Amino acid sequence: MTSLKETILARNPDWWRGAVIYQIYPRSFQDSNGDGIGDLAGITSRLDHIAGLGADAIWISPFFTSPMKDFGYDVSDYCDVDAMFGSLEDFDALMARAHDLGLKVMIDLVLSHTSDQHPWFKESRKDRTNDKADWYVWADPKADGTPPNNWPSVFGGTAWAWDGRRQQYYLHNFLTSQPDLNLHTPAVQDALLDVARFWLDRGVDGFRLDTINFYFADKYLRDNPSLPPELRNDSIAPSVNPYNHQLHLFSKNQPENLEFLRRFRAVLNPYKAAAVGEVGDAQRGLEIMAEYTSGGDKVQMCYPFELLQPTRLTAGALAETFARMAKAAPDAWPCWSYSNHDTVRHVTRWGLNNAGLRMYTLLLLALRGSVCLYQGEELGLPEADIAFEDLQDPYGIEFWPEFKGRDGCRTPMVWVKDNAMGGFTSAEKAWLPVPAQHLAHAVGAQGDGGLMAFYRKALEFRASEPALRSGEMSLPEAQGDLVTFTRDMNGRRVFCAFNLGAGTVKPKLPPGKWTALAGSLGGDAPGAELGAWGFALAAAE
Incomplete structure (x- = not known):
């Protein structure tokens, strides 16, 4: 074994x-x-x-x-x-x-x-002097008792929750029951x-x-x-x-x-x-x-x-x-x-x-x-x-x-x-x-x-085309709904054309001879018009 x-x-x-x-x-x-x-x-x-x-x-x-x-x-x-x-x-x-x-x-x-049920937080909220007192983001209120700043929670409302034990607010970017850790510690x-x-x-x-x-x-x-x-x-x-x-x-x-x-x-x-x-x-x-x-x-x-x-x-x-x-x-x-x-x-x-x-x-x-x-x-x-x-x-x-x-x-x-x-x-x-x-x-x-x-x-x-898995990629070029780019690896070059729309587009092939790929997936021949949602992939000969 x-x-x-x-x-x-x-x-x-x-x-x-x-x-x-x-x-x-x-x-x-x-x-x-x-x-x-x-x-x-x-x-x-x-x-x-x-x-x-x-x-x-x-x-x-x-x-x-x-x-x-x-x-x-x-x-x-x-x-x-x-x-x-x-x-x-x-x-x-x-x-x-x-x-x-x-x-x-x-x-x-x-x-x-x-979670606020994690033992770390349970200890941290006991007081301001325990071993994990600074393991979460705690802050004093403003003079009027309001939260220390204007940060909102992703889940709605303020990102600060009041804790009566410490007389401080703690930060929660998500639910009130999800206190934020203090990675400055x-x-x-x-x-x-x-x-x-x-x-x-x-x-x-x-x-x-x-x-x-x-x-x-x-x-x-x-x-x-x-x-x-x-x-x-x-x-x-x-x-x-x-x-x-x-x-x-x-x-x-x-x-x-x-x-x-x-x-x-x-x-x-x-x-x-x-x-x-x-x-x-x-x-x-x-x-x-x-x-x-x-x-x-x-x-x-x-x-x-x-x-x-x-x-x-x-x-x-x-x-x-x-x-x-x-x-x-x-x-x-x-x-x-x-x-x-x-x-x-x-x-x-x-x-x-x-x-x-x-x-x-x-x-x-x-x-x-x-x-x-x-x-x-x-x-x-x-x-x-x-x-x-x-x-x-x-x-x-x-x-x-x-x-x-x-x-x-x-x-x-x-x-x-x-x-x-x-x-x-x-x-x-x-x-x-x-x-x-x-x-x-x-x-x-x-x-x-x-x-x-x-x-x-x-x-x-x-998986059969290493150029697609981990090869270099040219910057995509867009013309209307058509996007084209190439993938290259160890001398293998693959041209990719995709019609991201319901109309008809015609990609322009780069110079050279090209062999169609992905025919079994429904791909079109290189240089052919692409119908709605059509695509063509080709390898340089």
């Missing part, structure tokens, strides 16, 4: 570059014990599906001990599994099965904040790095780092400036939330974060592990990603929100995104995604038909960077319409009905068509409803010509 040490030594340190990472939301992937909630053993039983799809790795959203006020993103014990999801032994079994299938395992670390950094080591020693291949640019707040707690209406963007918070009315100059994106990320990378390196950071910033996401991933001494990847926008991705927007990224840092490495557990599913968000969905899928797989696919994306699952009485997400409950929250993209995975629960659970009711319209999209209902088969072929195609 191969030892953990031997497994680590055998890893390719660049396995993450161009990897396709499949995101699992554990509450909704597979229930193994009939309580209506997904769990780790359920994930293990379904890993063959992901391996068969052709993914390189999985990312599991939080499964740590938690009061579940924010469904696991409020951690009360970083080094244990919540009983709802199983045990550490269940996690070890999941790891072993994933590695047997050739899948890397990344887990979601929430390092910017904890060296002991906090050390404790968080020990958490990473705990899971690395258990064999994980890397981490997805939640809200990576929220780790530090301005040590002087200065007010954020206002943001003009024309610059506001609702990709981080819904437009009904005044969070978008500020330029978050001091509440996040602080320069001290760079040195902490260097410390974090130094922990990763001996394990040949990788990290992808979530950059939640509507104004400077690409530039922050460039700062965090360039130089080879911080995190390997970040995924910005440019492809998670509410409006459909256009050729011009894609060209502008890559131009900004190239200007910020040529060696920055993005991890692109259209959908995740916080965003309306892109088939609904962008109003895509079958042809459009396939074209955008192949476009995603042709871009320079790594890729995150969200569970059910390969089935073409639309956003679920959840009734108010069935809502679980505190975000949606707060802003209903203008914003319905995140439950619509978190409904259970559907495995079989002829079962009201879609094969997700043996219980009569799941933690979120299983929409009847999803059953027709179930894994077992997908034929050879279905979307899941297309994803499988598309991932196989990407």
